[in-house]
Amino acid sequence: MARGTWGAPVQADRSVPGLVVKLGDYPLHHGGVGAIRSLGRLGVPMYAITEDRYTPAAVSRYLRRAFVWPTTGTEEPEWLVEGLLRIGRRIGRPAVLIPTDEEAAVLIAEHQEELATRFLFPRVDGKLPRRLASKQGLHELCVEHGIASPTSSFPQSYDEVERFAERARFPVVAKNREAFERRRQPAVNGTTRIADREGLLRLARGWGDRPGVILQEYLPREDAEDWIVHAYFDADSAPRAMFTGVKVRSWPPHAGMTANAYVVDNPELADIAARFIKQIGFAGVIDLDLRFDRRDGRYKLLDFNPRMGAQFRLFENEAGIDVVRAMHLDLTGRPVPEGEQLAGRRYIVENIDLPALLAYRRSGYTTPHAPARASGTELAWLAGDDPLPFLTMLARFVRPGAKHLYHLWRTNRLGNGRVRP
Structure with missing residues (x-):
């Protein structure tokens, strides 16, 4: 049993399992492994949704069972809810849901009544997690409640991007407006720093009639x-x-x-x-x-x-x-x-x-x-006490991971002062 600094054991209810919920294809996720270990070390039975049987999470000694369920995060919500309920029936007793991505958190919040028949999770306003995960929704909440956030613009057309470019102080940062767009047709690859007006307009030509982006002030690293x-x-x-x-x-x-x-x-x-x-x-x-x-x-x-x-x-x-x-x-x-x-x-x-x-x-x-x-x-x-996730991560990461790291670096480099032609 895990103990705190002062030696007192953490008394968890071992009769209530935990289920790590992942929607999407990202097998090298250390957060899910951390959750499995954290509760597993307390004796809590742990389950997880995994892409296959050979992800780092799936081989943890603290995982009782991996439910192999490949998803993209873009499926119909009703289908995903039914899949979760099916897993709940297989677990056979109420389990605490532990979402690792926005798609899972929003799905749980928006389908609380159905999922509450099989699972335990914090109850919230069903619309709130989606709004918080949205860059525009979060910015509006910050303005409403007096929380500081970067100055932001949400252009609805190319013409509005042009008007923004006329008055903006460069560099600026472009992000996808909605968290879910990264798995559909993202306008930008993550956070993209744009150096000047010409670069912004060149990039914006590929955003379509309704740009799904947020344009924010750039906060200099040195400050x-x-x-x-x-x-x-x-x-x-x-x-x-x-x-x-x-x-x-x-x-x-x-x-x-x-x-x-x-x-x-x-x-x-x-x-x-x-x-x-x-x-x-x-x-x-x-x-x-x-x-x-x-x-x-x-x-x-x-x-x-x-x-x-x-x-x-x-x-x-x-x-x-x-x-x-x-x-x-x-x-x-x-x-x-x-x-x-x-x-x-x-x-x-x-x-x-x-x-x-x-x-x-x-x-x-x-x-x-x-x-x-x-x-x-x-x-x-x-x-x-749990070496297999590390070894599995290495096996899956070394060759494709090196290529992926280069792609991320290249994307970030292009975004910092350069834009693809």
Whole structure:
């Protein structure tokens, strides 16, 4: 049984399983492996939806069963709900749902009544997760509740892009307006930095009659710091576990998934997040990306993921609680032990941190709040008590992964001051 820093065991309800829900084809997902290990180490029976039987998650020693169910995330919701219910019947008892992507989080929220017959999950306004996952929806909520966010525009036509280009201060950032577009026909590949008016108009010609993009002000790296907040909020939107940290490196550089991060205490940021969650009435696990703009001294909310973040295992408190454990304990009626976060703890994603390190050295970017020495390190893949996910990741990553890393780097490089002709 897992224990916190002070030796008290975490008392989870072992009669209630957990089910990791993934919609889409991304087998090398360390967040799902982290959730399986986190609850599995407490003796909670763990199940997961996987692309095949040989993903890292599928071979974890803490996984009782993998349900092989390849999806794209673009299927009809009714079909996906029926598939989840079918898996629930096979598990045979109520299970806590742990979504790892926006598609899964939105599906659960919008079909709560059907899924509640088989599963446990935080109950929310059914429309809220979709709105939070949308760049436009999130920006509107930030404006409504006084939360700082980058200045943004949502052009509805090419003519509006032209008018924006006339008054914009370059560089600007382009992102897909809706999170789900990345799996359909995305207008841009992730976060794209555009250097000038000509580059924007050239790119916009391929966006069609109704551009599905958000155009945002660019926050200069030399004047900004990347912060993250992970937390779990109960049915009253009260924080039961709250954590803050700094992102040291990401892949693709400065715009992608966390590759290296540290736990850093930031009471001001925790208060901003808690007040916003209370105002919008959200319940469940959150993963927030914010950028501190040193030019005006404000934390600007960039992304709101209404689900577990891939790097959630960075954060744990003195009682041994992370956000996934907090959710399972709360939904099963158990107390959630309180404790200070383990400041100085470091998280490394082995397969993407090395290329990220090389890229960041060339850029000269540093994170002022990263401690000189870590108080402890959590690796995303390698674990002495569960080695097979790491070995499986290596086997699947080495050849196709190298090609994929090059593609991500190339895309990011083209987006930073260059646009495809």
